[in-house]
Amino acid sequence: MIFNTDTAKKTAELLLQINAIKLNPQTPFTWASGWKSPIYCDNRITLSFPPIRNYIREEFSKHIEKEFGKPDVIAGVATGAIGIGMLVAEYMGLPFVYVRPEPKKHGRQNQVEGFLQKGQNVVVVEDLISTGNSSLLAVDALKAAGANVKGMVGIFTYGFDVAAENFKKANVTLHTLGNYDTLLEEAVAKQYITEKELETLREWRKSPSTWNQ
DSSP states (O other): OBSOHHHHHHHHHHHHHTTSEEEOSSSOEEOTTSOEESEEEOGGGGGGOHHHHHHHHHHHHHHHHHHHOOOSEEEEETTTTHHHHHHHHHHHTOOEEEEOSSOOSSTTOOSEESOOOTTOEEEEEEEEESSSHHHHHHHHHHHHTTOEEEEEEEEEEOOOHHHHHHHHHHTOOEEEEEEHHHHHHHHHHTTSSOHHHHHHHHHHHHSTTTTTO
């Protein structure tokens, strides 16, 4: 799922460095889904650090072309991936569109915003993959608009089994810059967390929906 180990290690190092990923096993976060979690990931913070957003932009661009060939259009998933998706499209010299969670209630009632022609090859950019449900809804919207979705790239994935199953069922190829296992390795190596906290974080990933209940 990750592009390669070196990229995953570097991505983990950068995300930890700027606190885009917060690890707090003692005082868990509550996700929108209601899940309790010892980790919270906000990749939008990367946009505030030019060297880091440039690294992400360039790594995405390089790997997109290698894995999928040069697409006709880059699509960002709203709202978290609009900024980084636009940077990737600019770097690759490609058109950009973004996908809303649902169609607008007024005006043209678009779900895909921007100029997209039927049959165009699209690679989708996402900031974070958890269960994959919202990401795959964006893929469905692009397909409904006539796009040929080549695959999806993301900054970080928690690596849940349910996400792997969802992407497999949808027949969508997913590659990410970083992942949970590499993040934990880097967090221990750089002393962001202790060995005891590492065990907590590993336990959570086994059953995130029921952990700490």
